[in-house]
Amino acid sequence: MFFKKYSNKEDGAIRFYDLHSTRTKILSIIIFIICLLIIIMTLFPIVWAFLASFRTIKDFNNNPSILPEVFNFGLFVQTWKELKFFNNYINSFIVVLGSALCAIFFNGLLAYAFAIVKPRGYKIVFGLVMWSLLIPPMTSMVALFVNINKLHLTRSFIPLWLMMGANAFFVMLFKQFFESLPMELIEAAKLDGAGYLQTFLRIIIPLSKSIVMVIIIFSINAAWSDFLMPYLILNGSGKETVMVRLFSFQGSNATAVEVLRAVVFSIIPPIVLFIVFQKKITEGATTGALKG
Amino acid sequence: MVKVNKKGQINHRKKPLIQKRDYIGWMIMLPAIILFAFFVWEPILESVRLSLHTAKGFRIEEFVGFDNYKRLFQYPTFLQALKNTFVYIIWSLIIGFFTPMILAILITETVNLKSLFKVGIYFPNIVPGLATVLMWKYIFGEGKTGVINILLSYIGVEPQVWMNNTLLTIPIIVIILTWKGAGATTLIYMANISNIDPALYEAATIDGAGIIKRIKHIILPSIFSLGKMMLILQIISVFQILYEPLVLKQGGPNNASISIMMLVWNYANREFNYPMAAATSVVICIILIVFSGLYFKFTKTKKD
Secondary structure, eight states: OTTGGGGGOOSSSOOGGGGGSHHHHHHHHHHHHHHHHHHHHHHHHHHHHHHHTTSOHHHHHHOOOSSOSSOOHHHHHHHHHHTTHHHHHHHHHHHHHHHHHHHHHHHHHHHHIIIIIOOTTHHHHHHHHHHHHHSOGGGGHHHHHHHHHHTTOTTSSHHHHHHTTSOHHHHHHHHHHHHTSOHHHHHHHHHTTOOHHHIIIIIIHHHTHHHHHHHHHHHHHHHHHOOHHHHHHHTTTTOOOHHHHHHTTTTSOOOHHHHHHHHHHHHHHHHHHHHHHHHHHHHHHHHHHHHO | OOEEOTTSOEEOTTSOSSOHHHHHHHHHHHHHHHHHIIIIIHHHHHHHHHHTEEEETTEEEEEOTTHHHHHHHHOHHHHHHHHHHHHHHHHIIIIIIHHHHHHHHHHHTOOTTHHHHHHHHHGGGGSOHHHHHHHHHHHTOSSTTSHHHHHHHHTTOOOOOGGGSHHHHHHHHHHHHHHHHHHHHHHHHHHHHHTSOHHHHHHHHHTTOOHHHHIIIIIHHHHHHHHHHHHHHHHHHHTTOOHHHHHHHTTOSTTTTOOHHHHHHHHHHTSOOHHHHHHHHHHHHHHHHHHHHHHHHHHHHHHO
């Protein structure tokens, strides 16, 4: 049963013909068990956070055990209401939605110009975009914040949306994909009299569904997890995102279990996203890193 | 219109100065160019400008040349942060560099539940950074109710103070970073291992090489060449560590875990000294450009 599938093994040092020996069989079982243990270790912190968020603070502080005494789901609902987390969820969803749209539209258009339209002099812009891949956005955060302040755009979602429209990594992913599209279709559209913008919206985007999906997922996750810029821009404005709210527990008198419940609230949406799109996400993770 | 002459070259003289394609092309690029200029390019220049001035709040006051940098390099906390960064790098070499390689080799050799292993190992990657740190804060909690302490009590080990031990703060942060980041690197190594031609293993088997030898002579050289690039990416990310020391111990105990990026945070959000924050950013930026340059050099030589 366990070894049946090994005849289809495609990669790795253990080949199907090695399994005639008992030693290799034992080795394979040991590796399997180690991997199981690793996965348990990897998932343990998240599972623990979920379990701990069902506990009362008394139970948490006094009872040295991993499992809660009772699963009190009511506490969960109570904290959700008390902390008014719903508002933060709505704010985060607004940020995430706008960011994903901007990520597709602006980066996609730029990559379309780089890959297909290629106006004279585009290489200068392309070079500049490539250069900005070298510089992590975190390092120019202070100056950017000063600029946003000068334009009186703080306490607004707009800079957070538009910021995702200037992502060199997404431009690269788009460009590589567009270059692999069949040129005949684009030429045909041109002969039919479609303008450049029409070609982009009617031909390129529908043909690029898979990369659009990858970038939507990546930008949703990035926008949801981003903390630094939302904190600088939205803190104290009443428009705090989930991450900004989570940070505000620092130095507040919230109890450990309340913080853990907030953590659980903040990781549920990414987990749902991951479970639904696990294949796309793990594939995107390797292609992006290898080619980008 | 474009005309082709006898030699098959495009005749440039008859082409109008600005073609429709150029005009529309630039119009298409314009929105994104504006965004890049505002969010990426201009802030870099602004950082440099800001770092050469003094300011009151957001208003720039006077040009002071490199004074801010001089002050920064004489600031004891900066030197501590710089020293910490090297400790971070050393620990992330010990813990973070080899873990994904080992994981990749192990998971590649499984068949049953392989896709579960792949997905599971990547899972922590999608947990937001801030949530990760808050969660681990309680896992490495002090006293008898900290999770690790509970687990240790099963094998009879006394509760530890973990984060309050200056020697352990940085290694713990690196463990957290590895937990979150190793999965992505593991998947990249695994993709690399799958690309190895199976004929190599068969040839090695005929030459009498066992499984360990095949891993040593076929798989390891292959992932080590990729490892060089991963190493530089890892160092680049170490220079940007911020959430972990900030949330766990505010850079403490006694600045033992303060990172350079946290110094920027403190300048900007506690002292509202934006020029000093900018100067620190510029220093980080220069260091990172050097490392990124190395990265691109490696990727280039690999493609050749």
